[in-house]
Amino acid sequence: MEQNSVPRSSVLKRALLAILAAGFSLALCGLMIEGLARTVFDNGMDFDLEMWKYARDLKRVSAEPAIGHEHIPNASGFFMGVPVSINSIGLRNREVPPVADGAVRVMMLGDSLTFGWGVKEEDTPSRLLETVLNGAASGARKYEVINTGVGNYNSQMEVAYFLTKGYTLKPDVVVLNYFINDAEPTPRRHKVGWGEYSQAYVVLASAVDKISRIFLGRADWKAYYRGLYENGQPGWNDAQAAMQRLAQYCKENGIKLVFVNYPELHELKQYPFPEVTGAVEKIAASEGVPFLDLRPSVEDLVPETLWVSPADAHPNRTANERFAGAIAQTLTQAYPDLFANTASVATVGK
Template sequence: MARRRRVLRAATVLLSLAAAAMAMEVALRFWGAPYYRFNNRSMEYYTNPRGYHSPLREEGRYTIYGLEYRATEEGYRLPDAPARARPDGQALILGLGDSFLFGRGVRYADLYATRLGDALRHEGCGTGVRNCGVVGHDLPQILDTYRKEASKKRYPLVLYGFTLNDFGLPAKVFGSDLIDINNGGNVFDRLRSASKLYDLIRRSLDKLRLHRVVIEAYHQAFRGEDAAAKFEMFRRLRREVEAREGALVVVLFPLLYDLRHYPFQDIHEKLAAFCEKEGIPLLDLLPAFSRYEAEELWANPTDHHPNETAHGIAARELHDFLVKNALVPRDCAGP
C-alpha cells in the first residue's frame, strides 16, 4: 500500500511538471524570443526582416536571402554593379579594416567608406575612399595591406576601421562570438526550433557562456604580452603612415551587444588612452551607436555586423570628425 502511494505521488508530481512544461511551451510560443534558422555560410540568411536583402535561391520550403558581392583578388570590395564602378586611382584616403569595412550584409552604395567619399565629392572634394577592408583580417594582416597599398601610392589620410577582434582572441570561440551567429563553431539546432521551452533553457546556458567565455576572451585579448605586441604593431602602423607624410585616424566600432550596458567600455577606454598617448586621432562610435538598441543595427538576426543604418551613422560621424579636426586632405582634388 505504501509503495502504491509513493508511485501515485511520483506520478502526480511528474504530471504536474509535464502540465507546467506544456503551459510554458504554449506561452513561449506567443511571447518567447524567436530562434532563427541559419546555415554556416556566413553571408546567407533565412529571414529578411527589413526587406533589404535579395532572394538568392530556394532551399526546400525556405528562401535564402543575401547579397551578391564583388571583390578583387585581394578581397577588397568592389561596387555591386560593374557599370557603376568608380575609378579609385585619384583616391587620397585609404581605408583599412576587416568585414566591418568590407561591409558584410550591406550594399556597396551604403557602406560608410562609400558614403564618406560621396559626401566629400558633394562638397567639391574630388577624392574618394579606397576600400581595402578584407573579411577576416586582423591587425597583422591590416599592417601588411597598408604596406602593399602604400608602396604603390602616397595616401595623405589613412582610416583604420578597428573592431575588438583585431587583436585576435586568445582561444577559439565556438558558437556566437557576438558578431557571427552562423560561424563554423555554431550549428543550427532543430530541437530548439521545435521546442520553445528547450530553446529558453539553451538560450539561458548560452548567456552564461557568453559572460564566462566569450566576453572574457575579448578582455584577455587586450591584456598581457600578446596585447603588448599588438599595441607595438599599432605603433608601427602609425610610424609608417607618418613616414609617408600621412595621418592615421582610427574609427573604433563597438560590438553590437547590449550597447546600453556595454561590457567592453574598459577596452574602449584603453584604446582611447593608447591613441591619445600616440597622437592618433580616434573616433569612438559607441556614443552614437548607443542611442539605438543593438538589434536595430544588426545586418540580420543571425549576423551582427553593422547594417546600413549603422554604416550611415558611421559615415556621418566620421565626416564631421574629419572636418572638425581638419583631417580632410588639403589637396583633395587629387594629383
C-alpha cells in the same frame, strides 16, 4: 560424427559484405545529413554557413605570411542575402586607378565591418563615407574612399596589408577601423577534411560551440572578448605593435591617420567594454593620432535595429550611415587642410 565446417573463404566473403553494407549505410546517412543541412538549415542567412561560403569561395592564402589570407581577385558570390564582387586587386571596391586624379584619397583598413558583411556595396562604411564627403564638399575638390576590409582580419593583418600593398595606392589619409576582436591572434587556414566541403560539418560545429557555451562552461562572448585584453595576451600585444608601426610609417611619409573604434552592437547604453575603447584611445594618444569612438553615434538607437539580421550583429545600413557621418566629421576636424570644404558634413539619409 564429423561436424560440417564453413569454408574460410565464405567467412571472409560474409565479413566483407558486412563491412561494405555498413560503409554504404554510413555514406547514405552522411548524404542524408548533408542534404538536410543544405535544404533545411541553409536559408541563405545563417551566419556560420554564409561566412564558411565566403571563406571557401572568395578567399585564398596570401603569399605574404603576415597578411594570412586575402580575397581572390575578380571573384564574386552571394552571401548573407547580398551580392559581393571583388575587383582586380582583391578589394570589395570599384577598380582603383593608380593615381587619384586630383581627388583626396582615403583608405579604410579593417575587417568584416569595413568590408560590409551583410550589406550591399553602396551601404558599406567606405561608400557611405565617400557619399557624405562629396555631398558636403563645395568647389572642385572631390574625395575617393577605398575599402580594403577583409573578413577575419585583425589589426596585424590590416597593417601588414597596408605596408606591403596598400601604400602603393598612395592614400592621403588612412583610417584604421578597430573592432574588439582585432586583438585575436592572426588566423591560419588549415584544411580540415570534411570542413572544407561539408555544410553539415559547419552546422554541427556551430551547434557544438553554442552548446558548450551554454552548458559546458565555455566562456561567453563577454568573457571571451575581455580575455583578449588580459596582460600578456599575444594578440593584443601584436595589435598594439601593429598600430604603432602604422603610425610611424604614416608620420615618416606624410600620410594623415585616424583610429576609429567600432562598438560591439549588443549593448550600447550600458556598454560592457569601455576599458577596450580606452586602451585603443590611449595608443592613439601616445602616437599623436586623432581618435574616434563610434558608440555615441548610435547609442540612442535600439541595438537590434542596427544588425544585418536578428542573429548577426554586424552593422546594417542604418548603423553604417551613422558611422560614416561621424568619421566624416572627425576627418574634417582633424585635417581641415584636406577637408575644409566639408565643414557642414551631414549624415547620409538625414
